[in-house]
Structure formats: structure tokens, C-alpha cells
Amino acid sequence: MMEQFVQALSIAGSDSGGGAGMQADLKTIQERHVFATTVLVAITAQNTLGVNDAFALPTKIIDEQFEALAEDLAIKACKTGMLADVERVRAVVKNLKKFDFGPLTVDPVMIAKGGAPLLSEDAIAVVKNELLPLATIATPNLPEAEKLTDVSIEDEADMEIAAKKLQAVGVKNVMIKGGHFVGDDQSSDFVLLEDGTSFWLTSPRVDTIRTHGTGDTLSACITAELAKGKSVEDAIRIGKKYVDETIRHGIIVGHGHGPLNHWAGRNSDESNG
DSSP states (O other): OOOOOOEEEEEEEEETTSSSHHHHHHHHHHHTTOEEEEEEEEEEEEETTEEEEEEEOOHHHHHHHHHHHHTTOOEEEEEEOOOBSHHHHHHHHHHHHHSOOSSEEEOOOOBOTTSOBSBOHHHHHHIIIIIGGGOSEEOOBHHHHHHHHOOOOOSHHHHHHHHHHHHHTTOSEEEEBOTTOSSOSEEEEEEEOTTSOEEEEEEEOOOOSOOBTHHHHHHHHHHHHHHTTOOHHHHHHHHHHHHHHHHHTOOOOSSSSOBOOTTTTTTSGGGGO
8 A cells, every 4th residue: 555645734714815824834834745634614805904804614514624534634733723713613622632633733823914803802711721732832922822821921031931831731832932022133932842841943033024924834834844753843943944934035925914935945955854
């Protein structure tokens, strides 16, 4: 019997503008030489200027997507993105407990780049108490980490405190992204691993508004690398490098917060890893 090609799963919402959400996940996973599969949770009407509307899919079709994948494919890692509301978060949690799709990366998407909410307020507690304990790694940005931990993050010490609080609710590994700090000439992310070790990943800031889908792209790259069998630390480091390249070698699409250049790292050594 032929060996199955490496497969990963994105559980997320659709971005009609193509820069974030499931579209960013698909592009990223493909660029990492992994076959991408999907469970669509919600549909948004959006572009680089903002989100015009959103529609959450019925839980029945969400369940059926999980069932269809489980009966045929050999998924080695999965990730979550936009999950919309309590009902959809619980549907996803139920299916992740039912089916083994490998290591889980949780990107706790709450707010779009333009400010539109992508997760209802009452669903935040469900993400914290029911989804995060299933996670191999969680990758919140600063506002998301604050919402999930009730820690006001003003500096790097606060990032470390928030990471420990997330680990205390059951997340094995935590990466808190520092991109929302204003005024720094560098972007620093804090990583706390399951064994208690920690480290910082720092890169120069790029003066650009073309960063739509950064969180989705990072978490999707981590997921693809985990599907290949990479360690969590290696997957994080590769993800950070990949995202840096997609920002640094930007493209002009749209008139607002433009998307990343997902094929920027195609010629790098890591893209074939």
C-alpha cells in the first residue's frame, strides 16, 4: 500500500478577501509541502478594508465535515481559527474529542484586523475552559492573551505571567505574540514549553500595514510542521521565520490591511523542511 502524503486540517472561517482565515491556512500549509484539508465553521464577507458580514454554519454540517475527513484521510495535525460563537466552539470541541487528528494548534481568533469581532463575548470562556485544555499549543496575540487570562499585559514580564496562566488551564505549550506592542522597533514573542523551558523570539519590525492574516499564517505553519513530525519548538521557530519572510517581502493587494506574501519563503531552506 502506498504511503499517505502528509495531511493537516484547518478548522476555521472563510475570508472572501483571501488574506486571512481558512484561505491563509490553505496557502500556508500548501507552501509547507503538506496537503491541507478543511472544516469550514463560518463564512465572512470581507476584504482588506474590513468585515462586512459573517454567517456561522449549522453545527450539523460542521459535524458532517469532521465525519467525512475521519472516515477517509490520515490527518497528522490540526488547527483552529475563527469559531464564531458558543455553539460552534462546542461543536468543534466535541469533534476534536471524538476524532484523533494529531497535535492541535489553537489560534484563539477574536477580532479581525479592522476591529470586527470574530468570536462572541460569551464564547471566550468556552474557548478557555473547553478548547484550550485540548491544545498542544496556543498562539494568542496580546489582546487575546489578556482576554483569556485577565492579565493586563504592559511589558514582557506580563507576557510571561499570562503564558503561565494559560498553561495552568491545560495548554501544553504557549506562544504569546508581541506584535501589538506600540513603538518598539522589534517584535518579541514569548514561548513557554510543556517542560517548563522558555525562550524569546525577536525580529525587526517592518513598517507596513500589509499584515492581514499574520496569526492564521503562523499557526498554520506550526500545524504543517507538526504534521511532518517536527517538535513543537522546531515548528514554532520555523513558523516565526516563515511569517517574518511573508511580511518582509510584501505584496500590494487591496487598499487596506493587505495580505502577506505566502510564497515569500519558497526558496528558503526551511520551506523544504
